[in-house]
Amino acid sequence: MPHFPPPGDKAALEEGLVFTPKFDRDGLVTVVAVGAEKGEVLMVAHMNEESLSRTLETGEAWYWSRSRRSLWRKGETSGQIQRVVEMLTDCDQDALVIRVEVGGDGGCCHTGRHSCFYRVVKGDHDAPARLVLAQ
Amino acid sequence: MPHFPPPGDKAALEEGLVFTPKFDRDGLVTVVAVGAEKGEVLMVAHMNEESLSRTLETGEAWYWSRSRRSLWRKGETSGQIQRVVEMLTDCDQDALVIRVEVGGDGGCCHTGRHSCFYRVVKGDHDAPARLVLAQ
Numbered sequence: 001m002p003h004f005p006p007p008g009d010k011a012a013l014e015e016g017l018v019f020t021p022k023f024d025r026d027g028l029v030t031v032v033a034v035g036a037e038k039g040e041v042l043m044v045a046h047m048n049e050e051s052l053s054r055t056l057e058t059g060e061a062w063y064w065s066r067s068r069r070s071l072w073r074k075g076e077t078s079g080q081i082q083r084v085v086e087m088l089t090d091c092d093q094d095a096l097v098i099r100v101e102v103g104g105d106g107g108c109c110h111t112g113r114h115s116c117f118y119r120v121v122k123g124d125h126d127a128p129a130r131l132v133l134a135q
Numbered sequence: 136m137p138h139f140p141p142p143g144d145k146a147a148l149e150e151g152l153v154f155t156p157k158f159d160r161d162g163l164v165t166v167v168a169v170g171a172e173k174g175e176v177l178m179v180a181h182m183n184e185e186s187l188s189r190t191l192e193t194g195e196a197w198y199w200s201r202s203r204r205s206l207w208r209k210g211e212t213s214g215q216i217q218r219v220v221e222m223l224t225d226c227d228q229d230a231l232v233i234r235v236e237v238g239g240d241g242g243c244c245h246t247g248r249h250s251c252f253y254r255v256v257k258g259d260h261d262a263p264a265r266l267v268l269a270q
Contacts, residue, residue, distance in 0.1 A: 005263055014246055019264035030179055032167050038215040039174050043164055044230035056258035087186050090251035090270060091244055095179035097252050107225055111149055113268075117232050121154050123191035123222075128140055129154035134223060 007093060008014045019106045021052060022094040028064060029094055033108070036085040036099040039115060042108040045074075047096070055121060059084050079104030139184060142228060143187040149226050157229040163199060164229055167194060167212070171220040171234040180209075182231070191248045194219050196235060215238030 005123060007013055007020045021029050028046040035042060047055065051062040051071055061082035065072040075081035083101035088097045109116040119131040142148055146257065147154040156164050159227045170177060186197040186206055196217035200207040211218035216238035223232045235244060244251040254266040 005261055017254075017265050017266045030165055032178060032179060033177055039176075039178070041167055041169060041174075041232050044167060044225060055265060056256070060250055087254040087256040089266065090179060090255050091246050091248075091253075095251075096256070097176050111226050113226075116230075117223040118226075119152075119224050121191070121222040121224055121231070128138055129191060131152045131154050131224065 004052070005080075010092075013093050019089065020093055021049075021089070021096075022092060025050065026066075028066075029096055031061075031063065031096045031098060033082060033098050033100050034062065036088065036101045038114060039099070041117055042100070042102070042114070052096075055084060056099075061098060075103055078106055078107075078110075082108075139187070145227075154224065155228055156184075156231075157227060158184065158222070159229065161201075163229055166198065166231045166233060167181075168233050168235050169216060170198065171236045174234070175250060176252055177235070177237070177249070185246050187231075190219060190222075190233075196233060210238055213242075213245075213254075215242055217243075 005018060005020050006058055007022045013077060015124055023029055027048045031045050032049050033042045044124060045063045048054055048064040049065045054062040061074045063072045072079040082100035084098050107114050118134050120134050122130045122132055140153060141157050142157045143151060158164055162183045166180050166182050168177045169175060171241050180198045185197040186199050189197040196209045198207045198209055198218055217235035219233050219235055221234040253269050255269050257265045257267055
């Protein structure tokens with residue numbers, strides 16, 4: 001399993017060329033999965049050290065399910081496997097973007113939509129904000 | 136200030152048309168800011184109830200800085216104000232995507248880069264993963 005060295009100082013985190021993911025107090029980093037071709041945001045999820053290791057080893061996205069408290073190979077039941085074309089880290093190495101090619105029907109969301117972000121928030125000054133289905 | 140009703144059940148969260156953001160135990164939702172035109176991921180940050188309210192009211196991105204423990208009007212000092220063209224929520228309403236037009240020099244990252252995701256993670260079977268500057 002790949003080894004992740006502990007995060008260094010600010011300069012090392014931001015300008016260094018060693019991957020030292022900064023896991024939060026629950027041992028997680030935030031991961032944004034985007035479509036490999038168009039770059040549209042598909043989902044936001046989390047990885048712990050083991051799921052991140054497996055993702056790097058296998059080239060397929062493994063997450064940590066906070067609700068089920070278990071490792072989660074995305075698409076294992078649905079066929080919507082996410083093949084990782086590229087992984088990027090942000091400046092302080094506590095968030096990742098993965099560009100993925102999606103297997104199965106190409107969708108991502110458990111509700112059946114292509115992306116989990118299928119509703120637009122419409123602000124309103126006096127009432128609760130409304131949601132409108134995205135085009 | 137806009138009012139956010141408490142999250143409902145799974146069906147209401149996923150299919151409802153009232154915005155009921157699901158703040159975590161620190162009172163935060165995860166926010167992915169993407170460029171309004173091309174959709175590239177610029178940064179991942181967090182909003183608490185007040186910063187989300189201000190964002191909806193002003194049309195400019197306000198975040199909660201976890202490191203400084205304070206409200207943070209993005210771009211207040213740098214000029215890199217983020218004008219929110221569209222906000223989307225995900226299926227369980229604990230993550231948001233905002234499509235933003237960036238003021239000032241159009242950048243986003245405090246290191247001076249356009250995006251915070253300027254390094255690619257290159258996995259390696261036996262050694263720590265390396266980082267390579269993105270093209």
